[in-house]
Amino acid sequence: MSLMTPLKKARGLGSAKDGTHHWWVQRVTAIALVPLTLWVAFCVACMVGEPYAFVLSEFQSPFNIAMFVLFLFTAFYHASLGLQVVIEDYVHHEGLKIGALIGMKFAIVLTGFTAIFAVLRAAFGS
Amino acid sequence: MGSELKSLRTRTAYVDNPVKHLLNLYRFNICIMKTNNRPLSPHLQVYKPQLTSVLSILHRATGVVLALGSLLVAYWLGAIAAGPEAYATANALLGSWFGKLVLLGWTWALFYHLCNGIRHLFWDSGVGLDIKTTYLSGKIVLAASVVLTVLLWLVA
Numbered sequence: 427m428s429l430m431t432p433l434k435k436a437r438g439l440g441s442a443k444d445g446t447h448h449w450w451v452q453r454v455t456a457i458a459l460v461p462l463t464l465w466v467a468f469c470v471a472c473m474v475g476e477p478y479a480f481v482l483s484e485f486q487s488p489f490n491i492a493m494f495v496l497f498l499f500t501a502f503y504h505a506s507l508g509l510q511v512v513i514e515d516y517v518h519h520e521g522l523k524i525g526a527l528i529g530m531k532f533a534i535v536l537t538g539f540t541a542i543f544a545v546l547r548a549a550f551g552s
Numbered sequence: 553m554g555s556e557l558k559s560l561r562t563r564t565a566y567v568d569n570p571v572k573h574l575l576n577l578y579r580f581n582i583c584i585m586k587t588n589n590r591p592l593s594p595h596l597q598v599y600k601p602q603l604t605s606v607l608s609i610l611h612r613a614t615g616v617v618l619a620l621g622s623l624l625v626a627y628w629l630g631a632i633a634a635g636p637e638a639y640a641t642a643n644a645l646l647g648s649w650f651g652k653l654v655l656l657g658w659t660w661a662l663f664y665h666l667c668n669g670i671r672h673l674f675w676d677s678g679v680g681l682d683i684k685t686t687y688l689s690g691k692i693v694l695a696a697s698v699v700l701t702v703l704l705w706l707v708a
Contacts, residue, residue, distance in 0.1 A: 453676060456669050463666055467659070471708040478636040485632070498625075505619040512616060534619075537626050544629035 448507060455504040462497040469493070485548040494545045502538030506531055607690050611668045614661040621658040659704055664697040 428435070469490065473481045484490060509530050517523040599605065624646070631642035645651055671689050674680050680689055 453673065456673060460666065460670065463662065467662065467704060468707060471704050474708040478639050481632060481639065502622065505615075505622060508615045509619055512612065537622060541622070541626040541629050544626065544633040547633035548629070 448510075452504065452507045455500050455507070458500050459497070459504060462493060462500060465493050466497045482548060485545060491545065491549045495542055498538060498541045498545065502534050502541075506534040509534070603690050604686055607668060607693065611665060611672070614665040614668075617658070617661045618665055621654075621661070624654070624658070656701070656705070660697060660701045663700040663704075664693070667693040667696045667700070 469484065473484055485494070510527060513523060513526045513530060517526050628642055628646065631638040646655060671680075671693050674689070680686065
């Protein structure tokens with residue numbers, strides 16, 4: 427028998443277990459991604475069909491490097507928040523859910539860091 | 553079943569004989585158990601697809617597709633970092649008809665998720681939640697995602 431009040435039992439047990447932080451960060455990253463995505467997408471479109479030297483030169487301007495790195499960081503962060511909600515919605519087995527969440531986060535961090543370091547290497551040479 | 557439940561609930565509440573009261577309570581519980589055997593929560597397939605629901609599902613679907621496609625972005629950036637040969641290989645792969653098809657789908661998913669995301673941000677601030685505006689903004693989002701996709705491929 428538990429002596430905890432129903433309120434005490436319920437506290438901290440929302441679906442995400444972390445209050446409104448997840449919700450807020452998802453919105454803030456979404457707002458940041460609007461200009462970042464448009465810039466990066468059309469910047470990449472301009473590189474299509476151009477010689478390698480031109481593509482590399484695009485990664486020389488500090489502003490472009492900043493936009494690409496910020497885009498990648500924010501986009502992968504936003505993706506990990508979104509995929510977390512999808513997994514929490516559809517995977518009901520507790521062990522599978524935790525495994526899927528950890529695996530997803532690891533994959534996102536690995537892919538994200540690889541992409542960011544690729545941009546930095548293109549920018550600063552090897 | 554609903555009216556039977558209602559009359560049972562009324563009878564259970566106002567009876568003065570304790571035995572009768574327990575009996576009614578028992579019947580009431582059996583009745584609830586019977587009702588609970590029905591599929592209570594309607595599932596996706598019983599609803600007629602509407603613009604609002606389809607766009608909502610598409611938002612999540614494109615989000616997952618974009619996350620998977622981010623592997624391609626990482627590969628392409630890695631090829632640039634690796635050198636001219638790797639970049640040429642990546643270009644040949646992504647420039648093939650299949651690569652272009654994947655990229656076309658991915659760019660539309662990107663712009664759809666972007667536009668519908670802005671729609672969601674308006675909703676989050678309490679703007680445009682009535683049915684008429686929701687349908688209008690949905691159509692605008694669809695049109696804008698196609699326009700942006702075409703624009704990007706014209707630039708490329």
